[in-house]
Amino acid sequence: MSSKSEESGTVGQMAPNLSATKLPSIKEMLQLFFFYHKNENNKFTRDSATLTACNVLAIWEKAGVPTRLKKHVEEDRQFLLAQHEQGRRGLIGAVDKATLIKEAKVQKKQERLKRIRERESEPINSLKTQLLLSSSTTTSTDSDTSISYEIVTAGPSTAKPPARKRGQVELVDSHLASSLDATKLSDRKAAIVITSTLKSAGSDPMKFTVNRSSIRRQHQKHRKEIAESLKREFKTRRSFSYFGVRARN
Structure with missing residues (x-):
């Protein structure tokens, strides 16, 4: 027989743990709560409630019972309803293999997509790195030249440093x-x-006019020349067609 110190009102005998094969009932949760509150020297109700909730959530997670996210698995729903019936029929089995297989497929797909994105971005990142290295090398060379110039011409001077020449060769x-x-x-x-192609070929990119603005101008110029050529060709063909029709008539 249990002593009165181990009982708490209508809850009955306090329990130090919950069943590992059945979902806990409200009575069992209260029994565990009072056990923590009286036997574990928890003066605050919040601490006892937190410990009780951790134990309950651990069993619910093992059973696959939704606590935050809304799940729509019919098997889990039926098991939850059965646990609320008298006698709480059903037992918590092993981890659902179908769910594990599905989660593994999703993770594998995400990893494959990540590898594809990384493989596609590698060439662009490599070109960007080479361009940045080229710019930093050019800047470093200009800085060294400026320092040498200042050492040779030590003393006050009003002469302006020579401006860097831009590339003059249209590529x-x-x-x-x-x-x-x-x-x-x-x-x-x-x-x-x-x-990058000029550097790989051993040429100095700074000797050429290669930038976004110059390429855009050449694009526009080339497209304009093509349009004018097509117009002239169209007019010539119309003239030949017109004179050919008149000759037949």
Whole structure:
């Protein structure tokens, strides 16, 4: 027989733990709550309630009972309803294999998509890195030249430092502009590709006029020339067709 110190009102005998194979009833939850509140020296009701909730949530999570997210698994719903019936029929079994397989497929798909995105972004990131390295190297060279100039001409001076010369060689012609249009490269990406190609070929990109603005101007010029050529060809064909019809008449 249990002593009166181990009982609490209508709850009955206090329990130090919950059943591992059945969902806890309200009475069992209260028995565990009073056990924590009286035997574990928890002076505050909130602490006892927190410990009780942790135990209940652990069993609900094992059983797959939804606590925050709304699930629509019919099997879990039926098990939850059965646990509310008298006798609480049914037992908590092993982890649902179908759910594990489904979650593994979703994770595998996400990893595959991540690898595809990384593989597609590698060429662009490599070109960006090469362009940044080229810019930093050029800036470093200009800084060294400026320092040497100041050492040689020590003392006050009003002379302005020599301005860096821009590239004067136009690289983008009508053929290259047509190729860029065919590959549907933007002006910015085209500048990155051309700069990297010049470096790989052993040429100094600073000798050429390669930037987004110059490529855009060449694109517009090339498209204008093509449009004018098509207009002239169309007018010539119309003239030949007109004179041919009159000759037959």
